[in-house]
Amino acid sequence: MAKVTQSVDLGTRGRVAVLTVDNPPVNALSQHVRKGLHDGIQQAIADGAVQAIVIVCSGRTFIAGADITEFGKPPMEPSLHSVLDMIESSPKPVISAIHGTALGGGLEVTLACHYRVGAKGARFGLPEVKLGILPGAGGTQRLPRVVGPQKALQMIVSGDPIGADEALKVGLIDEIVDGDLAAAGVAFAEKALNEKRPLKKIRDLDDKIAPARGKPEIFAEFRKSVARQTRGFRAPENCIKAVEAAVNLPFAEGIKRERELFVELLNSPESKAQRYFFFAEREAAKIPDVAADTPAKEIKKAAVIGAGTMGGGIAMNFANVGIPVTVVEVQQEALDRGLGVVRKNYETTASRGRLTMADVEKRMGLIKGTTDFNAIADADIVIEAVFEEMPIKKEVFAKIDKIAKPDAVLATNTSTLDVNEIASATRRPESVIGTHFFSPANVMKLLENVRGSKTSKTAIATAMTVGRRINKVPVLVGVCYGFVGNRMLHQRGIQAEKLILEGALPHQVDRVLYDFGFPMGPFAMGDLAGLDVGWRIRKGRGVKSPVADRICELGRFGQKTGAGYYKYDEKRNPTPDPDVEKIIVDVSTEMGITRRPISDEEILQRLLYPMVNEGAKILEEKIAIRASDIDVIWVYGYGWPVYRGGPMFWADSIGLKALRDKLLEFQKKTGDAFWTPALLLSRLADAGKGFLDR
Numbered sequence: 001m002a003k004v005t006q007s008v009d010l011g012t013r014g015r016v017a018v019l020t021v022d023n024p025p026v027n028a029l030s031q032h033v034r035k036g037l038h039d040g041i042q043q044a045i046a047d048g049a050v051q052a053i054v055i056v057c058s059g060r061t062f063i064a065g066a067d068i069t070e071f072g073k074p075p076m077e078p079s080l081h082s083v084l085d086m087i088e089s090s091p092k093p094v095i096s097a098i099h100g101t102a103l104g105g106g107l108e109v110t111l112a113c114h115y116r117v118g119a120k121g122a123r124f125g126l127p128e129v130k131l132g133i134l135p136g137a138g139g140t141q142r143l144p145r146v147v148g149p150q151k152a153l154q155m156i157v158s159g160d161p162i163g164a165d166e167a168l169k170v171g172l173i174d175e176i177v178d179g180d181l182a183a184a185g186v187a188f189a190e191k192a193l194n195e196k197r198p199l200k201k202i203r204d205l206d207d208k209i210a211p212a213r214g215k216p217e218i219f220a221e222f223r224k225s226v227a228r229q230t231r232g233f234r235a236p237e238n239c240i241k242a243v244e245a246a247v248n249l250p251f252a253e254g255i256k257r258e259r260e261l262f263v264e265l266l267n268s269p270e271s272k273a274q275r276y277f278f279f280a281e282r283e284a285a286k287i288p289d290v291a292a293d294t295p296a297k298e299i300k301k302a303a304v305i306g307a308g309t310m311g312g313g314i315a316m317n318f319a320n321v322g323i324p325v326t327v328v329e330v331q332q333e334a335l336d337r338g339l340g341v342v343r344k345n346y347e348t349t350a351s352r353g354r355l356t357m358a359d360v361e362k363r364m365g366l367i368k369g370t371t372d373f374n375a376i377a378d379a380d381i382v383i384e385a386v387f388e389e390m391p392i393k394k395e396v397f398a399k400i401d402k403i404a405k406p407d408a409v410l411a412t413n414t415s416t417l418d419v420n421e422i423a424s425a426t427r428r429p430e431s432v433i434g435t436h437f438f439s440p441a442n443v444m445k446l447l448e449n450v451r452g453s454k455t456s457k458t459a460i461a462t463a464m465t466v467g468r469r470i471n472k473v474p475v476l477v478g479v480c481y482g483f484v485g486n487r488m489l490h491q492r493g494i495q496a497e498k499l500i501l502e503g504a505l506p507h508q509v510d511r512v513l514y515d516f517g518f519p520m521g522p523f524a525m526g527d528l529a530g531l532d533v534g535w536r537i538r539k540g541r542g543v544k545s546p547v548a549d550r551i552c553e554l555g556r557f558g559q560k561t562g563a564g565y566y567k568y569d570e571k572r573n574p575t576p577d578p579d580v581e582k583i584i585v586d587v588s589t590e591m592g593i594t595r596r597p598i599s600d601e602e603i604l605q606r607l608l609y610p611m612v613n614e615g616a617k618i619l620e621e622k623i624a625i626r627a628s629d630i631d632v633i634w635v636y637g638y639g640w641p642v643y644r645g646g647p648m649f650w651a652d653s654i655g656l657k658a659l660r661d662k663l664l665e666f667q668k669k670t671g672d673a674f675w676t677p678a679l680l681l682s683r684l685a686d687a688g689k690g691f692l693d694r
């Protein structure tokens, strides 16, 4: 075998050349890979002894996409387009033999080949939409020609990969192979040569796209079907337009159109935010004083204390990835109820075809319920999710301390209590950490891991690793009231309440946030979560919230009672309620407030600027490691639209000076210290800097 470049080798097996890409860890399409493919194909074409060419990859996967370290840098020759042209125009058949994942540019390479074979476990996808762009190297033009426009739309707009069986069924690959992949590729090449198969260039195929030509209704229907998931994003629409171009334009023109649509996206604020967020998420895994190789405790068994709303969901996360989990309750009845909810959740998923009944039983089999606390003795991690009351938490931790293994990680799901105080109830505060899940705990991706003052590096590394293992996005934060997410949310809540007293109505406030891109606003969220929870807490603390209290006094607890801030029909569709408007107006009057019309702009600023200001304080106090971690928390925990990056990225895009000056303006107008800009915000604003270039 001869080296073409540092990452691409060219060898021959009889009359078949084999180009092998070896660019660990994922064979990304770095410049030397592109050059190796380009020059390797060229050399194989020039070699008179070669009659066919196979492209394979070493390591665990085929080319899994672009080289992210080249993002944002000036393009380097050869371009992926020229590599693909070289492959596609080869007079000798080129076959890609695929294992692992062929994603993005990797799949586009295979689409330029004349034939594709895949290993049984291989996966194929074009995930560019997730970065706010589209597959810009012919993917939107070739994929519809080989799998048909409908399937192409689904793959390109969702960005989700398909498996080998499906790829074979839709015609994306020609054969599923097993054993040594290069040998399988060569065997396929031999067969193609022996059968004198014609060179199959996808660009020339027409049979799958012809039926959709001149039929805009196909695309209109597709747009409608994805409208809910794609609301606010720019890339999906351009992806659809590109596939439409593939159907209606000749290949070369379609490629041009794809380019235009790609460039439009690349420069869009949405894609900038999404690409920023892609790195932000990876960055969140890094903890400056906990080295990446800090040994994490292997979690072979977990235990959850409490089978309420959160405990059940937390247990499901472990069962979902095959980790046995013991759930401990005080009373059999609460346990039965909790595990009943878990079963119902799984059965609902199964009824939607996303799990088999066998899976349901397997997962339920991994969850063992008990009222015997001693059952936590063999757990590697114990997660407490009992009532949010300090004396109860401390009692539970003292008990855990007596029974749990000496090296077990002891975690609390508290959302507001002091993790250090909870840890003090044990003789091993270094093993205690907060693992703050979000409701519903089996669905929400965020895991706010809370580091106490004594938490050990092993406990941190374990909480971060196990978080990823159960498919969450863990972000490490420090101890303070509400941690990062709820602390910022609280600021938004204060203003939401003031806004309705000053003249706005719940549906206006909610609409402004919905239009911004949130799944719902604060009042709809309150109705969904249940207004009685907060009411009970307020009563316990002797705090008042005049409008909310009055709504609760009427037995309006939100969706579950058919009414809260809104009225709900049987399908839980909300409508604004004149009775609530009356309550609000009455309270305003009683408080001596003259109601006035409030603009959408003011609503947005008053809801979101205080969150950013609180974020600045959180950074100042080093509760969050970095501004981008705050953004990860808000996107995964609270539905902040990812195409706006997160609150801190968004603040930077507005400009911190403008934002700070607006806070000062509100402060002057109201005389309320609430609006005092955080020191860090002021300092950055004066220096003309953003949170992200600190």
Ligand SMILES: NC(=O)c1ccc[n+]([C@@H]2O[C@H](COP(=O)([O-])OP(=O)(O)OC[C@H]3O[C@@H](n4cnc5c(N)ncnc54)[C@H](O)[C@@H]3O)[C@@H](O)[C@H]2O)c1
Binding pocket: 305, 306, 307, 308, 309, 310, 311, 328, 329, 330, 331, 334, 338, 384, 385, 386, 387, 388, 389, 392, 396, 413, 414, 415, 416, 436, 437, 438, 439
């Ligand atoms: N509900 C949410 O949205 C949410 C979100 C994040 C965090 N949290 C936190 O999660 C924790 C649990 O909240 P929840 O909403 O699941 O409450 P919940 O009231 O639904 O469930 C608590 C469960 O703990 C059980 N329990 C009480 N004392 C116990 C003991 N000594 N031993 C074993 N079990 C005991 C109760 O029987 C009950 O089933 C709280 O700390 C809460 O602040 C809740």
